[in-house]
Amino acid sequence: MSTRILLVEDEPVLADSLRISLQLEGYEVVVARTGPDAVRQSREQRFDLAILDVMLPDMDGFAVCSAIRNSGNRVPVLFLTVKNSSSDKVRGFQMGADDYLTKPFHLDELLLRIKALLRRTRPATSGTPQDVFCFGENEINFSTFTARNRHRQEIRLTQREASLLRLLVDRRNEVVSRKEILETVWGYDVLPTTRTIDNFIVNFRKYFEEDARRPRYFQSVRGVGYRLVAEELPEE
Numbered sequence: 001m002s003t004r005i006l007l008v009e010d011e012p013v014l015a016d017s018l019r020i021s022l023q024l025e026g027y028e029v030v031v032a033r034t035g036p037d038a039v040r041q042s043r044e045q046r047f048d049l050a051i052l053d054v055m056l057p058d059m060d061g062f063a064v065c066s067a068i069r070n071s072g073n074r075v076p077v078l079f080l081t082v083k084n085s086s087s088d089k090v091r092g093f094q095m096g097a098d099d100y101l102t103k104p105f106h107l108d109e110l111l112l113r114i115k116a117l118l119r120r121t122r123p124a125t126s127g128t129p130q131d132v133f134c135f136g137e138n139e140i141n142f143s144t145f146t147a148r149n150r151h152r153q154e155i156r157l158t159q160r161e162a163s164l165l166r167l168l169v170d171r172r173n174e175v176v177s178r179k180e181i182l183e184t185v186w187g188y189d190v191l192p193t194t195r196t197i198d199n200f201i202v203n204f205r206k207y208f209e210e211d212a213r214r215p216r217y218f219q220s221v222r223g224v225g226y227r228l229v230a231e232e233l234p235e236e
Contacts, residue, residue, distance in 0.1 A: 002028045003118060006050040008038040008064065009080075010057055018051075021107055035059025039067045043163045043185065046131070046143060047075050049117060052097075054081040054088070062095050069096035071184045072170035076117045080105065133169045135217060135230035138208045140165055147207065155207050160185065164200055168218075168228040177225040201226055
């Protein structure tokens with residue numbers, strides 16, 4: 001499986017130059033030009049590393065990093081920015097960054113930092129257990145956006161369904177509030193109603209529960225949100 005990097009940079013010339021340089025090193029690169037796009041990409045795809053600029057349109061890199069971390073995503077984050085004050089660096093690390101490199105920079109140093117981050121975090125950011133989650137007689141494959149239920153029927157998941165399932169799986173056995181679900185799965189630029197979440201949970205119960213009217217896994221917590229009650233099972 002190739003190493004995938006999310007490159008968040010709004011300056012077109014620099015973004016293209018970095019993309020080409022990283023691709024020549026064998027990395028698969030996805031470029032996001034805005035903060036909201038970066039958050040969306042981080043929810044919908046698997047990445048081994050995120051490189052973030054701070055000065056982005058609509059939503060700055062600090063907010064992007066915070067949103068990624070609040071979603072439960074532990075992907076390594078490297079800030080690459082002209083903001084070089086000590087307070088900026090401290091804020092970056094407080095938001096959950098793993099490294100901070102200021103512009104202008106030498107490409108060789110950036111590549112070395114990338115390799116160091118990947119080497120340090122590889123055991124926690126790759127491998128089947130994070131791509132496939134099994135509970136009861138059900139299986140969710142986040143890399144293919146598919147699932148199988150107790151009848152071994154294949155279910156094709158939408159990106160939004162996969163994102164919500166990922167959040168519930170990452171926070172399994174904990175109550176996740178409707179507010180957090182809306183902010184994490186739908187983002188800051190879209191404001192669906194809480195009824196939308198309810199409809200998604202109804203669908204999950206139809207997919208995975210033996211009796212949708214008496215859910216075992218996808219439980220409601222009145223006035224708060226939802227909880228996935230499950231333990232990960234080894235794949236067969």
